[in-house]
Amino acid sequence: MVLEFVNGGELLERIAIKGKLSEREGRRLFHQLIDGVSYCHDKGVYHRDLKPENVLVDQNGNIKISDFGLSALPQHLGNDGLLHTTCGSPNYIAPEVLQNRGYDGSLSDIWSCGVILYVMLIGYLPFDDRNIVVLYQKIFKGDTQIPKWLSPSAQNLLQRILEPNPMKRINMAEIKSHEWFQKNYVPVAPYDDDDEDVQLGAHLPVKEKTNEESGDKKTYQINAFQLIGMASSLDLSGFFEEEEVSQRRIRFPSTHPPKYVFDKIESSATELGFQVQRGDSKLKVMRNCNGSKNPESFFVCAEVFELGPALHVVELRKSHGNPALYRQLCERISSDLGVCKPEQIFRTESLDDDLEDSSAGTPLVAL
Template structure:
């Protein structure tokens, strides 16, 4: 322990108390901010040890990530300080301990498990929208506060979207072996793959019932940035994106599993999804055919189609975006959304023009159920 920790004061600002936990490269103390009198968790990392094993980049990455992400289900980093031998992370103090400890006591009630799962998805979706991937999610890295809110911590193994290589995969250190997810689709063939996806969809439907995504004040600017990226991608001919577990979770409503649980009236929606075993080129050609009959201008690439109406409707010109994702090389999910204009006009176009045209390429399960939302 360093001299600053021995005397219980750090940079004249924090009073260090009992140790909360420790790992190979860091110890975490309870500490008190002398100015505000508020509790914090002080993570202390030894510089010499992390440099010796070549993990300084990992520490720097953790600092960068935690400065980027501000979300109610992510542990907040207040500030970072350093001495000649130590790096100090002053973080939000979460009193409830690890989710692991709660799980170890016995099975959680369904509504409690659903609540934790939805908070986790909210945090991870927020990170992914900012190009950050945690890569070491496990109950030990999920903390609970006094009121039962879940907090994601320990971003030491996280990666940024710029770590993606040409094969579309992340090539940084990944996870704890006991918790690394297996491949979604194994060597079962496409019928087995479809069955697995259907089963996963049922579970996810239950877990995500009533889920509302987190939104913050930056949501409009983020959407605008993505719109610019979409336009650039169309011009460059972006390839088809592979669907990972979190994509499937975010698309789960599109698997149209509601008849398994309850009767629902259809309401006005500004998006629809369906699956197909036809190639992306067939999907694009079908959409393009419909667009031409209704005088839409078309922009397209290998994985998306953008339609723009030429006549102004009740809320301006109708704009439609269709994105294609690959679950397997020959099993695709197509997501169609309204990008501008009136929802009623969009729904009428989908029901009278688009859906009938796509009917013959839409995938149907062995039970006869189709998958559009």
């Protein structure tokens, strides 16, 4: 088993060193925490043991949610649609979990996130006592004091999260739309299983990084084995076939330098009303990506591979979104980049079972 090395330690250590975090720093980390936990909930996963010890910090100051040993999956839900296992850490556990009557995993995780936020901003636990019975009594009553020196909007958010009645507690959507949370909030792009560079809780840099010598964006050079691996059954003809746009992934050649390609893609996507985030070697095109279950959300990753000094392959991968909108984007990009015809975009991979793979067609270019 190989695990990622997160060398920044636990969030608890960071708080212990500083005593407490500023609202600005606490809000930035809380943005990432909520985006990460919300993503888990969208996938039907409830953590159930959220606490600063289980939130790690990487070398860039971004958080990683860890220790899913007590997490629940959809199959763990009872016939009433609720969870029934009492688990978690005493100081962070939601009151409804202690009542042993069934609880909503999302709302109980939100309570724990609220306790973490309290600790980050104030520097100590909202509910604490050496006597476990007294501790649970405080949790049941929501018996805590929120300092008046916090901003009014921060006080309001903490009060609404640390509401002992889960039916009155603020939910994820309401947290994301809250005044305090919205300040400087940039939603994290949805995680793409094919995109090893985007990690949960980490934002892509807005500004591109350039190669100092050429001024171009960083590209990956493809060797012969990788090139052959892109084609089906070791047949390279499928790499340059005249086919319809795939539902999920397309590739087409370009003689333009990477920076020019990314500039064109960004310009085309922006004119079509999409949001764009540029990273070191990839570009994200998205719309309404506040949650992966949003039916109107759209997410495409663009990447450029180098085949030779003057020939590159542009790859567009759709994580999710409307197929017609995806086709419109692909045809606009191919047209702006000067590909012969928008219809001559090469289909190299289809992830939809209902699409038939075809190897027929005439190569558009020859290497």
